[in-house]
Amino acid sequence: MHAKTDSEVTSLAPSSPTRSPRRAVYYVQSPSRDSHDGEKTATSFHSTPVLSPMGSPPHSHSSVGRHSRESSSSRFSGSLKPGSRKILPNDGAHKKGQKHCDVIEEEGLLEDEERGRGHRRRCYFLSFIVGFFVLFSFFSLILWGASRPQKPKITVKSITFEVFNIQAGSDSTGVATDMITMNSTVNMIYRNTGTFFGVHVTSTPLDLSYLQLNIGSGTINKFYQSRRSQRSLSIGVTGNGIPLYGSLSGLSSSTGTATIPIPLKLGFTVKSRAYVLGKLVKPKFYKTIDCNVTFDPKTINVAISLKNSCTYD
Structure with missing residues (x-):
């Protein structure tokens, strides 16, 4: 008895009195990487x-x-496209961790950006302050430079002697000497040439001297002169009982009047201060005046012109 083949079994199956269950055949197609090999x-x-x-x-x-x-x-994994990610069991925890890290990173970026904005604000503020001071200083410098050429003009017109007496006397220590008493008035004109500022004016004492001996003095009261205006000033220069210690001996008569002309010198300094921009821009002007005066006994109470006898520095 020989073994029957599958084909014989299949062909004899309908005539068999007991039918055995037919085996169903399934075919599994494995994926082939060679798409061209059909x-x-x-x-x-x-x-x-x-x-x-x-x-x-x-x-x-x-x-x-x-x-x-x-x-x-294997078919499912093989059908995934390149670049796709496999879903793992702990993928949710990984995503949560990634989101947490992203949140932390975003907060750090926001803090850095906020710090950067604060730094920029401070830089802008400092730049504004520095720029303001630079511009203000530049503007003040322009005003100062523009005001410097506009110096006040001072003209000493004349001096008038009302009293000029030389008499014998004694000083405070009892030493006998000739003493002089004189009274005079100096006339002058002060003019402010400033086009956009007024000036405050003061001066040093007006000293009238013979040789190195001061025989009379006077002061200019402080005043304010508005822009592009002028005024006339009369300053009294007086001396009372000034000891001469032989300086003018032989120049006076028995009545105490001078017998010959006496050369004198008048000197003083006028100070002018302008307030161009409040007290921030304050140009100052100094004018030193020296005048040669010749007293003539015949000119008592007569104005002696000094227009051509004074120097202005």
């Missing part, structure tokens, strides 16, 4: 029979199940 795919499809779970033993069923799951997973 014949191999077809051959693989027909040449890989898998027995039905109904006709296979229990161990064959589990084996086929595992093989099917592995094939399905």
Whole structure:
């Protein structure tokens, strides 16, 4: 008795009195990486029979199940596109951690940006302050430079002697000497040439001297002169009981009047201060005046012109 083949079994199956369950044949097509090899795919499809779970033993069923799951997973993994990511069991925790890190990073960036804005604000504020002071200083310098050429003009017109007496006397220590008493008035004109500022005017004492001996003195009271205006000033220069210690001996008569002309010198300094921009821009002007005066006994109470006798520095 020879072994029957599958074809004989199949052909005898209808005439068999007891029908055995027909085995269903399943074919699993394995993925082929060669897309152009269609014949191999077809051959693989027909040449890989898998027995039905109904006709296979229990161990064959589990084996086929595992093989099917592995094939399905391999097909699923093989069908993923390049660049796709596999979902892992702890992928949610990873995403949460990633989101937490992103939040921390974003907060850090916001803090850095806020610090940068604060730094920029401080820089802008300092730049504004520095720029303001630079512009203000430049503007003040322009005003100061523009005011410097506008110096006041002072003209000493004349001096008038009302009293000029030389008499014998004694000083505070009792020493006998000739003493002089004189009274005079100096006339002058002060003019402010400033076009946009007024000036405050003071002066040093007006000293009238013979040689190095001061025989009379006077002061100019402080005053304010508005822009582009002028005024006339009359300053009294007087001396009372000034000891001469022989300086003018032989120049006076018995009545105390001078017998010959006496050369004198008048000198003083006028100070002018302008307030161009409040007290921030205050140009100052100094004018030193020296005048040669010749007293003539015949000119008592007569104005002596000094227009051509004075120097202005």
